[in-house]
Amino acid sequence: MRSAMRLAGFAWSDAELDALRPGLERALASLDELERLPLGDTEPTTQYRIF
Amino acid sequence: MGDLVWTSVVDLARMIATKEVSPVEVTRAFLERVAALDGTLKSFITVTGDSALDAARAAEADLVAGRVQGPLLGVPLGLKDLFNTAGVRTTGGSKILADSVPTADATVVRRLRAAGAIVLGKLNMHEFAYGPEGLNEHYGHARNPWDAQQTRVTGGSSSGSGAAVAAALVPVALGSDTGGSIRIPAALCGITGIKPTYGRASRAGVLPLAWSMDHVGPMARSAADCAIVLRAMAGYDPADPTTSVLPVPDYGAALTGEIKGLRVGLLRPFFMDGSAPEVTAAVQSAARALEGLGAVVDEVRLESVWPVAAASFAIVASEALAYHAAWMRTRSADYQPDVRERLKMGAFVTGVQYVRAQQVRARVRAEVDEALARRDVLLAPTTPLPAPVLGQTETRIGDAKTDVRSALIRLTRPFNFSGHPACSLPCGVSGDGLPIGMQLVGRPFDEATVLRVADAYQRATDWHRRRPPLA
Numbered sequence: 249m250r251s252a253m254r255l256a257g258f259a260w261s262d263a264e265l266d267a268l269r270p271g272l273e274r275a276l277a278s279l280d281e282l283e284r285l286p287l288g289d290t291e292p293t294t295q296y297r298i299f
Numbered sequence: 300m301g302d303l304v305w306t307s308v309v310d311l312a313r314m315i316a317t318k319e320v321s322p323v324e325v326t327r328a329f330l331e332r333v334a335a336l337d338g339t340l341k342s343f344i345t346v347t348g349d350s351a352l353d354a355a356r357a358a359e360a361d362l363v364a365g366r367v368q369g370p371l372l373g374v375p376l377g378l379k380d381l382f383n384t385a386g387v388r389t390t391g392g393s394k395i396l397a398d399s400v401p402t403a404d405a406t407v408v409r410r411l412r413a414a415g416a417i418v419l420g421k422l423n424m425h426e427f428a429y430g431p432e433g434l435n436e437h438y439g440h441a442r443n444p445w446d447a448q449q450t451r452v453t454g455g456s457s458s459g460s461g462a463a464v465a466a467a468l469v470p471v472a473l474g475s476d477t478g479g480s481i482r483i484p485a486a487l488c489g490i491t492g493i494k495p496t497y498g499r500a501s502r503a504g505v506l507p508l509a510w511s512m513d514h515v516g517p518m519a520r521s522a523a524d525c526a527i528v529l530r531a532m533a534g535y536d537p538a539d540p541t542t543s544v545l546p547v548p549d550y551g552a553a554l555t556g557e558i559k560g561l562r563v564g565l566l567r568p569f570f571m572d573g574s575a576p577e578v579t580a581a582v583q584s585a586a587r588a589l590e591g592l593g594a595v596v597d598e599v600r601l602e603s604v605w606p607v608a609a610a611s612f613a614i615v616a617s618e619a620l621a622y623h624a625a626w627m628r629t630r631s632a633d634y635q636p637d638v639r640e641r642l643k644m645g646a647f648v649t650g651v652q653y654v655r656a657q658q659v660r661a662r663v664r665a666e667v668d669e670a671l672a673r674r675d676v677l678l679a680p681t682t683p684l685p686a687p688v689l690g691q692t693e694t695r696i697g698d699a700k701t702d703v704r705s706a707l708i709r710l711t712r713p714f715n716f717s718g719h720p721a722c723s724l725p726c727g728v729s730g731d732g733l734p735i736g737m738q739l740v741g742r743p744f745d746e747a748t749v750l751r752v753a754d755a756y757q758r759a760t761d762w763h764r765r766r767p768p769l770a
Contacts, residue, residue: 256646268643278609282655292657
C-alpha cells in the first residue's frame with residue numbers, strides 16, 4: 249500500500265493507511281476479478297459514439 | 300400558495316404565459332415554502348431569494364410588454380450545487396469550495412435562464428457528488444420528506460434536488476448522475492428524474508466527479524415536466540466536446556399517451572432478482588400496467604453487468620482522484636470522511652485495471668444495444684430497496700447481507716457505463732410507506748420514447764401524484 253501510495257504522489261500516515269485497509273482490501277479483491285475476466289481483444293471504450 | 304406549489308411545470312408555464320398567475324406570485328409562493336420547510340429538510344445550501352424575485356419582476360415586465368417569451372418563463376428552478384452560477388457560490392457541497400463564486404453560468408443553466416426559468420437557489424448534495432446516500436457533513440444531511448420521523452436518507456448524490464422537488468419547494472431541479480445520482484434520489488423521494496444519453500446535455504461548467512461517467516438532467520414530479528425542461532437544456536455545446544450535434548426533438552410532442560405495440564424488456568437476473576420482494580412486486584405490477592396499455596413485455600437477461608461494480612470502481616475512483624489530487628495533497632482534512640476515503644482508494648487502481656474496466660464498459664454497451672435492437676425500452680427497479688435509515692451501513696436483500704452504498708447504486712450504474720438514457724419514476728410504496736422507483740432505459744438519444752412510456756404510465760397511475768407527510 250505504501251509503495252502504491254508513494255507512486256501516486258501521496259504521503260498518508262500509517263494510521264490513515266490502516267483505516268483504509270478493510271475497504272481497500274475488498275476493492276482490490278474486486279479488481280483482481282476484473283483482471284481475470286475473459287475480455288479477449290475487446291477494444292476498450294474511451295469515447296462515446298457522438299452522432 | 301398550497302395548490303400553486305403543487306402545480307406541474309407544464310401548467311405553471313401555461314398559467315404564467317396566459318397571465319393566470321404572475322411570475323412574482325409563483326416565486327414568492329415557493330420562497331415562502333422554502334422558508335417554512337427547509338429548516339427541517341435541509342435541501343438548500345444557498346437560497347437566492349432576492350435575485351429570484353428580481354428575475355420574476357423582469358419576467359412579469361416582459362409579459363406585460365408582450366416581449367417574446369421562453370417556454371419556462373417564470374418557472375422556478377433549483378440547481379444541485381455543482382452547476383456553476385455567475386455571482387453565486389457553487390460549493391459542490393464542500394468546505395473546500397465554500398466561498399467559490401463562478402463568473403459564468405454552466406451552459407445548461409444559461410439555457411434554462413434563457414428559456415425563462417428562475418433560479419431559486421443551490422441544492423444540497425453528497426460532498427462532490429461522491430456518494431449515493433446523499434450525506435453532507437458540512438451543510439447537514441438532507442432529509443427524505445416521506446419519513447415524518449426525519450430519519451431516512453434522500454438518496455444521492457442529488458439529495459437536495461430529490462427532497463426539494465418531493466416536498467414542492469421547487470417544481471423542478473437539475474441533478475447530475477455518475478452512478479445513479481439523479482435516479483436514486485428520484486426513486487427514494489418518489490419523483491421522476493431522467494439521466495439523458497451521454498452527450499445529450501452539456502456538462503460544461505458542472506463540477507465533475509468522473510468525466511466519462513457524468514451526466515446531467517432534470518428531476519421533477521412527472522415525465523411531462525422532465526420533458527419540457529430537458530428540451531430547453533439539451534443540445535450541442537462547443538464548450539463540451541462530448542455533446543452530440545443531433546437536433547433536440549420536442550419531447551413534449553412525443554408524449555401521446557399511446558404505447559400500444561411498444562416492446563418492453565423486463566430485466567430479470569441481477570435487477571429484479573437482486574431486489575427486495577416489495578420492490579420486485581411493484582415493478583412487476585408496473586410491467587403488467589404497461590401490458591394493460593398495449594405494450595408487449597418480455598424478459599431480458601444482461602450477462603455483462605455482473606462485473607460493473609468492480610469496473611465502475613476502477614473508473615470512478617481513478618477519474619475522481621485525478622480531479623481532486625491537488626486538494627487531497629493540501630486539504631485532505633477538509634473532506635468529509637467517507638468521501639476522503641473513497642478518493643484515497645483511487646491511488647491504488649492501476650492503469651491496466653482502468654483499461655480492463657473500459658473493456659467491460661464496451662461489452663455492457665454492446666449488450667444493452669443488442670437488447671434494445673429488439674425492444675423499445677428496458678424496465679428494471681431503480682434501487683433494490685426503499686430509502687434506508689441515516690447511518691445505516693448494511694441491509695439484507697433476500698438471504699444476502701450487503702452494504703447500503705453498494706446496494707443503492709447497483710442497478711443504476713450499468714447505464715452510466717453504457718451511456719443509455721434512463722428515467723426513474725415512482726411505481727409503488729413499501730410497507731413503511733416509502734416510495735419505490737422503477738427505471739426505463741432507452742436507445743441512445745431516444746429520450747423521447749423513454750419519456751413517452753413514462754408519461755403513459757403516469758397517465759394511468761397516481762404514484763407520482765402522492766404527497767409526502769413532511770410536505
